[in-house]
Amino acid sequence: MTLKAAPLRLSTTSASFDAEFKARLHWSADADAAIEKVVADILADVQTRGDEAVLEYTNRFDKLDAKTLPELELTQAELKAAFESLPAAQRDALEAAARRVRSYHEAQKKASGESWSYRDTDGTLLGQKVTPLDRVGIYVPGGKAAYPSSVLMNAIPAHVAGVGEIIMVVPTPKGEKNQLVLAAAYVAGVTRGFTIGGAQAVAALAYGTATVPAVDKITGPGNAYVAAAKRRVFGTVGIDMIAGPSEILVLADGTTPPEWVAMDLFSQAEHDELAQSILLCPDAAYIDRVQAEIDRLLPAMPRAEIIAASLNGRGALIHTKSMEEACEISNRIAPEHLEVSSSEPNRWEPLLRHAGAIFLGAFTSESLGDYCAGPNHVLPTSGTARFSSPLGVYDFQKRSSLIExxxxxxxxxxxxxxxxxxxxxxxxxxxxxxxxxxxx
Amino acid sequence: MTLKAAPLRLSTTSASFDAEFKARLHWSADADAAIEKVVADILADVQTRGDEAVLEYTNRFDKLDAKTLPELELTQAELKAAFESLPAAQRDALEAAARRVRSYHEAQKKASGESWSYRDTDGTLLGQKVTPLDRVGIYVPGGKAAYPSSVLMNAIPAHVAGVGEIIMVVPTPKGEKNQLVLAAAYVAGVTRGFTIGGAQAVAALAYGTATVPAVDKITGPGNAYVAAAKRRVFGTVGIDMIAGPSEILVLADGTTPPEWVAMDLFSQAEHDELAQSILLCPDAAYIDRVQAEIDRLLPAMPRAEIIAASLNGRGALIHTKSMEEACEISNRIAPEHLEVSSSEPNRWEPLLRHAGAIFLGAFTSESLGDYCAGPNHVLPTSGTARFSSPLGVYDFQKRSSLIExxxxxxxxxxxxxxxxxxxxxxxxxxxxxxxxxxxx
Structure with missing residues (x-):
């Protein structure tokens, strides 16, 4: 049987558009009661028994056989060795990406993260002092979705903010360590690392144990257990956000090579079956050409099955009356990634109110932004761009009002x-x- | 029986200091399972039955007899009439406070809330676009803790950020409307108001009903049910923070009139029995003088019983070895309000890393900051100043990365x-x- 990827075709002129569109967007982050119970128990257990509990859960869930928790600490020498063991091209790419990410976040700090004050006419001083967090934890997923780029994207803004200690946790199922992840931790300047994961790692970071120091904030993506644990420890520590499936929305005016657009939709769909790729375009013939490119390009993709499942289950190609209407629909979605694949991206950008990141023009593929343009790739998902922002230096700083x-x-x-x-x-x-x- | 307020006396030179200090600070925000269940049911019910459910809960909990939810909308005319019915001194005070709060938040927006971008050497544009939220909900407690100043502190930063619609909810138990709260809503430019409260009001704002529009973020303090509801809807909408009891920490070098310090400790303690007032001072004789002023001033206070309960149950007068040590202890507490009651406040300010707001010098009483200095009085409590910030314009804005x-x-x-x-x-x-x- 030939693999087929056919995103749902919709048209805004159809009477059923609103209902079909809403159904396609639907994704529920509702808490699973069974997961909630397991996580609550793990958190309580780690709070009581500390190291011992973390060690037990880690050995059980990750199929390890460690005798003590300190054994699971990654030494700086090990991180460095991982970096040095990489092929030169990977070392250079990691360093180039880190350099650009650092430089962007330095600009961000300068633009919005400095202390300020003024005196009013009666001599009263008013202002805000901006200071870094003392210590943060970054959660890095292990297993099939182990992304070294996420290490850079979490650790570098913390570093630029001036955070004193950056503690990385990364599960290593069956003891397999991802050398690229370790190398990225070296490049990003992680202070300490532990090969622990799941709710037990979140608990260790939130409450502290004899071996793992308590942090002030935990950032980074994880599975449903990690998300539930982060939600529960929120208040004891800060957290970044609860991430849903990744999404891309491409606003196309028909001037970009359709194969570029098809591949950009794939690059989101290949993340996982729940990822969502949507195209909005006022030109029906162009949408047909994108579908033809999807058909042509799919068979050669190593992750073709995941791409097909994602596009068939959650993808959509939407024919709009105009680019203006496409912008309006984009605002209703508030997408994580928004590509304005147009010859006049700056005409449409002012109309776009809600998005995690806006990629302007045909050359700005999301993948360039994901890895190395500089801005953060940790972005608000599932419509939360209506009220939240990309991970940034500001997430690793806090403000104190000053009044004299x-x-x-x-x-x-x-x-x-x-x-x-x-x-x-x-x-x-x-x-x-x-x-x-x-x-x- | 004479009412006595005797905050716990501690000294950092005592061997048991660490344990006693930790015990005194302890406050747990642990979720109450019974409250959690009630709140989960109310949220689900409002999500399903909308207006009808909100109306039923409001009639039941607030002892009202409304026939429809639209009846519970506050008209702009009613807000205006409330303002006009006030004595001139109150009208002037509200307007003066609003003016100062607005001007501070305008400075805040200018300092850290504007869009920015730059081009790197290869012509790539990088930046962030800062935009206001479309619509926010502000929760204003009713009953005994109805604070008009909180209306100003929540609505004005939203207004300065450029939020399109500000929806206020305020419960009115037994139908009693607080005219100062309504007047503050008028002064602060609230768009629409509803006399609903509790978890049902949070649900209405998060999910929207036929009458109450869905918002993007909910801010403002409330009781345990409101806090639990906010925690649960986080993700569907943004929330500000989950507030614990209010706290003040006074760092004194012994140069401030001790009656000023005593009254500042009272002004926190009078909020409620769980509020925490702590004095840190290297001068034991001065601490005695503050205790003497506490004894002298307490009987005349209208809220003497609450003050005594708070100071006896949670207050502390701590003798430190030095001002430097006092600053270190303050950093461990990360207090909501931090008064540097010293003749050289700017000598100590650089040593203070974690606090919601820092009040510098003897003339800067916390109460001036609470009402009208300009900075926000919604501040991180219970040590969360380690990782979070005062409510501000930034809470009503979000950022989109720009990449071209x-x-x-x-x-x-x-x-x-x-x-x-x-x-x-x-x-x-x-x-x-x-x-x-x-x-x-």
């Missing part, structure tokens, strides 16, 4: 505070302000 | 992406980058 009221300022602010505090029935608040007023 | 790779840039980035993608076994990613390379 002068004696003159206290005379101006005091009466306002007194009136409002009394309105709220908080007499000590009022009295504290009143005490700072000059006795006349 | 030139043809020349694609030649530079392509080989790096190809190498890394192949290293990760993602051939479609590699192929998408390769297609953009010039055929030679």
């Amino acid at each position: 009221v002068s004696e003159a300022g206290a005379q101006v602010l005091g009466p306002v505070a007194v009136t409002l505090a009394e309105g709220e029935g908080l007499q000590a608040h009022a009295e504290a302000a009143r005490m700072r007023l000059r006795k006349i | 790779v030139s043809e020349a840039g694609a030649q530079v980035l392509g080989p790096v992406a190809v190498t890394l993608a192949e290293g990760e076994g993602l051939q479609a990613h590699a192929e998408a980058a390769r297609m953009r390379l010039r055929k030679i």
Whole structure:
């Protein structure tokens, strides 16, 4: 049987468009009660028994035979050796990517992550002090989805922010260590690493054990157990986000070679069967050409089955009335990756309000952004770009308000505070302000 | 019986200090299983039955007798009338506070909330576009802790960010509307308001109903049910934070009138019995003087019983070896409010790494900051200042990465992406980058 990938064809002029579109987008992150229970038990156990519990779960789930938790620490020498064992092309590529990612995040820090203050007319100083987190944990998935690029994307912004210690955890099922992941940790400047994963690794980072230091925030993607554990420890530590399946939306005006668009849709679909690839285009004939390229290119793809399952199950090629309408629909989706595959991308960009990352013009394939353009590839999924942002330096910093009221300022602010505090029935608040007023 | 407030006396030179200090700080936000179940049911019910469910829960919990949900909408005319009904002093105070809060948040937006981009040497454009959220919900507690100042502190940063619609919900137990809260909503520019509260209000905002529009993010404090509901809808919408009891830490060098410090400790303690007030000071005689002022001032306070319960149960007066050590201990606490009550506050400020807001110098009482200095009074509690920030304009904005790779840039980035993608076994990613390379 020939493998076929036929994303759902939709047209905005159809009466059933809204319903079909909504059904296609549907994805539920609802918590699974069984997973919740397992995770709650693991967290409680690690909180009580520390190292011992982490060791037991790791040996059991990852089929290891470690005697103590310290055995599972990755030494700096091991990270360095992994880097040095790579072919030169991979070493160079990792370093080139790291350089660009670092330089982008340095610009980000400069643009939005510096302390600021000013004095108002009565001499009162107001501002914010921006400081790095002391210690963060980054979760790196092991097994089939072990991505060294994710190590760079999590660790480098933390490093640029000035985080004191970056602790990496990465599960190694059956003891298999991914040398590229270890090498990326070396390049990115990870402080310490442990070959532990799952809810037990999240618990160790959140609560601390004799061997694993407690961190202030945990970032990085993981499976359903890791996601459930992160959600539960949120509050004890910070977390980045709960990631859903990856998505791409391509807005095409018909000027890009259709094989480029087909391959860009594939590059999302190859992640996993739940990944979502959508094309929006006002030119029906162009959509046919993209479908023809999908048919032509699919057989040669090593991950053809995953691509086909993703495109058949969740993909869509949507014919719109215009590029303007395509932009409107894109805003409803709030996609993780948004390619504006157009000869005039800057005409459409101002219309695009919600997206994790916007790739402008035909040469900007998502894959260039994923690896090495510089911006972060950890992006809000499942429509959460409506209210959240790419992982960035700001995720590894926090702000403290600064207020220094002068004696003159206290005379101006005091009466306002007194009136409002009394309105709220908080007499000590009022009295504290009143005490700072000059006795006349 | 005379009411007595005696915060625990500790000294860092005591052998048992660490244990006593840790015990005093302990506060657990652990989820209550019974509350979790009730909240899960309410959320599911509102998701299914919409308006009808919200109406039923509101009538039941707030003892109302509304026939339809639209009846519970607050009209703009009602908000305006509430404002106009206030005494002139309250109107002026609300407007003065709003003006200062707005001006501070405008500075914040300018300092860290603007879009930016640059071109690198190969012509590739990199940057971030900062955009406001479309629609946010702000939760305002009703009943005994109805604070108009919180309306300003939540709505104004949203407004400054450029949020399109600000939806306020505020429960009105037994139908009692707090006129100051309504007036604050008028001053702050709330778009629509509903007199609903609890988990049902959070659900209505997260999922939308026929009457209440779905929002992108929900901010604002609430009781345990509201907190549990916010935690559960996180992911469907954004949330700000899960607030614990309020805290103040005063770092004193002994130069501030001790009655000012005593009243500042009271102003936190009067919020509720779980609020925490801590003094750190290297001068034992000064600590005695503060305790004497506590004894002298307490009887006259209208909320003396709450203050005494809070100080006796959770307060502490800690004698430190030095101001430097006091700063170190403050960093371990990561307090919500941190007063540097010293004649040289700028000597100590650089040593303070973790705090929601830092109040510098004796004239900067926390109450001035709470109401009208300008910075936000919604601050991270329970040590979460280690990894989170005051509510701000940035909470009502999100970022989209911008990448525009030139043809020349694609030649530079392509080989790096190809190498890394192949290293990760993602051939479609590699192929998408390769297609953009010039055929030679």
